[in-house]
Structures are given as C-alpha cells and as structure tokens.
Amino acid sequence: MADYILAKHISKHLNEEITxxxxxxxxxxxxxxxxxxxxxxxxxIQCVVLKNxxxxxxxxxxxxxxxxxxxxxxxxxQEAPRQDIGYELLVKDIEVxxxxxxxxxALKDHGVDFLMDKxxxxxxSKAPFAIMKIRAxxxxxxxxxxNERDFTLVDxxxxxxxxxxxSTTLFETKYFDRKAYLTQSGQxxxxxxxxxxNRTYCFGPCFRxxxxxxxxxxxxxxxxxxxxxxxxxxxDMDLAEEFVSYLVQRALKNCRRELEILxxxxxxxxxxxxPFPRITxxxxxxxxxxxxxxxxxxxxxxxxxxxxxxxxxxxxxMIWRWxxxxxxxxxxxxxxxxxxxxxxxxxxxxxxxxxxxxxxREEDINTLLERIEKEKLPKEDFEWFLDIRRYGSVPxxxxxxxxxxxxxxxxxxxxxRECIPWPRTMARLKP
RNA sequence: UCCGGAGUGGCUCAACGGUAGAGCGGGUGGCUGUUAACCACUAGGUUGUAGGUUCGAAUCCUAUCUCCGGAGCCA
Numbered sequence: 210m211a212d213y214i215l216a217k218h219i220s221k222h223l224n225e226e227i228t229x230x231x232x233x234x235x236x237x238x239x240x241x242x243x244x245x246x247x248x249x250x251x252x253x254i255q256c257v258v259l260k261n262x263x264x265x266x267x268x269x270x271x272x273x274x275x276x277x278x279x280x281x282x283x284x285x286x287q288e289a290p291r292q293d294i295g296y297e298l299l300v301k302d303i304e305v306x307x308x309x310x311x312x313x314x315a316l317k318d319h320g321v322d323f324l325m326d327k328x329x330x331x332x333x334s335k336a337p338f339a340i341m342k343i344r345a346x347x348x349x350x351x352x353x354x355x356n357e358r359d360f361t362l363v364d365x366x367x368x369x370x371x372x373x374x375x376s377t378t379l380f381e382t383k384y385f386d387r388k389a390y391l392t393q394s395g396q397x398x399x400x401x402x403x404x405x406x407n408r409t410y411c412f413g414p415c416f417r418x419x420x421x422x423x424x425x426x427x428x429x430x431x432x433x434x435x436x437x438x439x440x441x442x443x444x445d446m447d448l449a450e451e452f453v454s455y456l457v458q459r460a461l462k463n464c465r466r467e468l469e470i471l472x473x474x475x476x477x478x479x480x481x482x483x484p485f486p487r488i489t490x491x492x493x494x495x496x497x498x499x500x501x502x503x504x505x506x507x508x509x510x511x512x513x514x515x516x517x518x519x520x521x522x523x524x525x526x527m528i529w530r531w532x533x534x535x536x537x538x539x540x541x542x543x544x545x546x547x548x549x550x551x552x553x554x555x556x557x558x559x560x561x562x563x564x565x566x567x568x569x570r571e572e573d574i575n576t577l578l579e580r581i582e583k584e585k586l587p588k589e590d591f592e593w594f595l596d597i598r599r600y601g602s603v604p605x606x607x608x609x610x611x612x613x614x615x616x617x618x619x620x621x622x623x624x625x626r627e628c629i630p631w632p633r634t635m636a637r638l639k640p
Numbered sequence: 641u642c643c644g645g646a647g648u649g650g651c652u653c654a655a656c657g658g659u660a661g662a663g664c665g666g667g668u669g670g671c672u673g674u675u676a677a678c679c680a681c682u683a684g685g686u687u688g689u690a691g692g693u694u695c696g697a698a699u700c701c702u703a704u705c706u707c708c709g710g711a712g713c714c715a
Binding site for chain 1: 641650651652653664665671673674675677708709710714715
C-alpha cells in the first residue's frame with residue numbers, strides 16, 4: 210500500500226494526517242503564513258503553511274519553491290468552506306522532490322500558439338486537466354453504451370489501399386513498394402462487419418488532409434462509428450439521439466467537478482434528452498429562407514447556415530433526407546423520391562457544428578454500381594464492398610460521431626484542438 | 641487555394657511619423673487567511689525577415705515568412 214493518498218480522496222480523511230505527492234500549481238506568500246496550491250493530477254488542493262505549525266526550514270521553503278516544483282506534503286485535512294472542494298491541508302511537513310526551473314506558463318492569459326507549443330506542459334493546467342478527464346469519461350461512456358446494447362467492437366484499419374470515397378483528401382504514405390492512405394472513416398469495413406456480427410462499432414483516429422483552418426477541424430480526429438444490420442434510417446436516428454443524450458447525461462453525472470472548473474453552463478446540457486428535433490433538408494431550407502438567407506435547394510449548408518438552423522433549438526437537431534447530389538455514393542436513395550437520400554446530420558447547439566453524419570446504406574448492388582460508375586470511382590477497388598450486397602444483402606444503417614466536436618460541445622471549448630491531448634492541425638505537428 | 645487579422649522584453653498587450661511603455665512572470669524587501677493575493681523597489685527589447693520612402697519608421701510602401709480567424713470541404 211502506498212504511503213500517500215490521491216488528492217481527490219481528501220474528503221475521506223477529515224482531521225487525519227495524510228501525505229500527498231504532486232506538484233505546486235501556485236504559491237501565495239504572506240509574512241508568517243503562505244499558501245501553496247497543490248495538484249497531483251487528480252485534484253487541486255490549497256495547503257496552508259503557518260510559521261508556528263512547521264519547522265523553520267519548512268517555513269522557509271516559501272522562498273525556494275517554484276511553480277511546478279514536485280513535492281511530498283504532509284498535513285492535517287481541514288474543512289474549508291471557501292475552497293471549491295470544501296477542504297484544505299494544514300501543512301506539517303514538506304519534502305522537496307525537485308525544484309522546477311522558471312516555468313513558462315503563468316496563471317495568466319497566453320496565446321493559443323504559445324500554449325500549443327507548450328502542450329506537454331499546458332496539460333498540467335486546470336482547463337486541460339478537466340477536459341482530459343471529461344474526454345476519458347465520455348470515451349468510456351461510448352464503449353459502455355454499445356456494450357450494453359449488444360454491439361461488438363470491430364476496429365477498422367488505419368492503412369487503406371485506395372482513396373475510396375473520393376471527396377476528401379487523404380494522407381498518402383509509403384507502404385513498402387506501394388502507396389497507402391490513412392483512413393478517413395471505418396464505415397466501409399463496418400458494413401462488412403455487421404454482416405458477420407450484426408451490430409458493431411469502431412472507435413479510432415481518422416485522418417483528413419483537408420486544408421481546413423477552423424475551430425472545428427483537426428487533421429487527426431477520433432470517430433465513433435456504430436453500424437447496424439436491419440436498421441433503417443428511423444432506427445438510425447433513434448439510436449443517434451439516444452447515444453448523444455446518454456453521453457451528455459453521463460458527463461453531468463460523473464464530471465460535475467470538471468464542468469465546474471470549465472465554467473460550463475450546465476443547464477444547457479441538462480435539457481439534452483430524447484427526443485431531439487428532426488427536420489428534413491427541405492424544412493431546413495425553409496427555415497433559412499424565413500431568416501432571410503438567399504439559399505437555393507440543392508446547396509450544402511455552411512457553418513453560418515448550420516448555426517442559423519441550430520439556434521432555434523436547445524437540443525441537437527437532426528437534419529435528414531438530403532439531396533442525393535450532396536451525399537456519398539453509399540447512401541440509400543429515398544424510395545419515394547429518387548432525388549433524395551436517407552442520410553442524416555446532427556448539429557450540436559451553441560455553434561459547435563455537425564457532430565454526427567449517418568445514413569441508411571444502399572443495399573441493392575445495381576443501384577450501388579450505378580452510383581459508383583456515375584461518380585467515376587474505381588470499381589475494382591470496391592469489389593469486396595460489393596460482395597456485401599452479393600451474399601445475403603440486408604438493409605443496414607450507421608453513423609459516425611466526431612468525438613472531439615462532441616467533447617468540445619460538452620465542455621464548451623472554443624476550439625476542438627483543446628479536446629485532444631496532442632492536436633494535429635494543418636500548422637501543427639509538434640509536440 | 642482564396643478572403644480577412646496579427647507579428648513589439650519569457651508571456652499578454654500599449655505606443656500608429658518625433659526619446660519604445662504597462663501588467664504578469666523573474667529578482668530583492670514587506671505583510672498571519674490569501675483566492676490568477678496585495679504593496680514597494682529592480683533587471684529585461686537593434687519592434688518576424690529583407691528592401692524602400694523620410695531629416696526621422698514599431699508606425700507609411702513593397703516583398704517574404706509565420707501564426708490566428710473564416711470560406712471551400714468535412715466529423
């Protein structure tokens with residue numbers, strides 16, 4: 210058993226003498242009293258050092274300790290109503306492990322570029338700490354959600370042999386004497402997997418070489434992609450809203466402290482329960498027209514359009530039944546009107562953009578072949594994918610949830626690069 | 641790729657044609673309840689780079705680099 214406790218468990222040790230091991234977040238000095246804000250990666254604790262409670266050499270540490278120095282601190286746990294967590298430590302002894310050099314990150318404003326250059330240190334600060342905790346909790350929630358619903362995890366490969374979907378730009382890499390591409394989605398593999406395992410999901414990084422420089426884009430981001438045999442578009446939307454609601458409620462249940470640290474308006478998350486509003490593309494266009502946008506049927510929604518549509522709803526809104534011209538070849542045509550496909554996007558509130566893209570898939574091989582030919586995709590590369598339609602084809606559906614965008618919405622961060630430990634953007638490959 | 645914005649001490653910014661300043665961080669001193677503590681003193685900058693205009697350029701012009709925001713594309 211370790212001879213120290215984790216700071217997050219401090220409340221279980223009221224009036225006991227305990228030892229904590231960690232780092233100094235901040236020091237506030239006075240004459241015969243000083244305060245050190247201690248952190249150990251599980252919680253932030255104020256420690257009080259009183260001149261007549263400690264040895265002189267311990268008291269004098271106030272002039273040698275620096276921000277981010279590592280220490281072992283022993284003291285008595287006391288109630289402290291003015292502290293966020295309600296407790297503080299009355300220090301009895303401090304053992305110095307390492308005196309940190311002058312720390313570059315002050316507890317003041319810094320620019321994004323500076324902080325990202327120092328990402329390896331910035332992670333120690335309060336907001337990144339809270340976001341990483343929430344990210345880990347939501348990732349676990351994703352896995353729990355699907356495990357509880359008879360889904361099997363079937364992860365897809367990162368290396369892919371061809372530029373299948375065509376539309377987005379892929380990262381190309383050497384693969385021995387051939388070329389390979391980094392995956393942009395696991396969906397096509399999942400479509401094969403559900404014919405083997407009925408309901409599956411994959412959860413991993415995706416790569417897009419788009420030259421996007423906005424607060425909603427990364428070149429490497431994570432996506433959760435469930436795929437379900439025998440699901441139609443309605444089942445797909447039912448699952449999507451249940452899933453998103455589950456994630457938000459899970460954050461509210463298990464990440465209160467972290468959301469508080471981030472100053473998130475919790476009331477906005479509390480209302481995120483099923484059912485979510487569903488509108489068709491045509492209805493969305495009507496909303497835009499009523500708001501004075503000059504928008505033609507058949508166009509795709511840009512970020513300002515998405516925001517204009519989403520601002521009417523306090524929950525995420527699903528837009529479905531899209532013009533076929535806008536969507537990928539594998540989406541199923543609406544049987545009632547060939548101009549539409551049974552695709553759905555989910556737009557998060559508060560300007561966080563599209564968090565889900567999904568659809569019912571085209572299960573008829575001839576229709577699929579038509580679209581492959583029409584979009585001039587390399588048919589030979591899709592032979593394995595067409596096999597899914599040759600051997601016991603069934604209706605099936607799925608969607609992909611952009612993980613960082615979802616975290617960004619739950620945490621209320623301005624830019625999704627804060628929602629991944631080591632962000633990769635067009636301009637950033639380090640650290 | 642296109643359209644905007646910004647590059648000034650370690651950091652965040654000010655000065656917008658006339659002697660480069662402040663706050664934070666660092667150093668020194670003071671303070672027994674601080675909450676990004678406070679108070680006093682102190683060190684620290686050839687203003688992204690290369691040209692040009694001018695008696696004089698951080699400031700105006702040209703080129704270039706970097707970053708930021710957005711568009712397109714997307715999660």
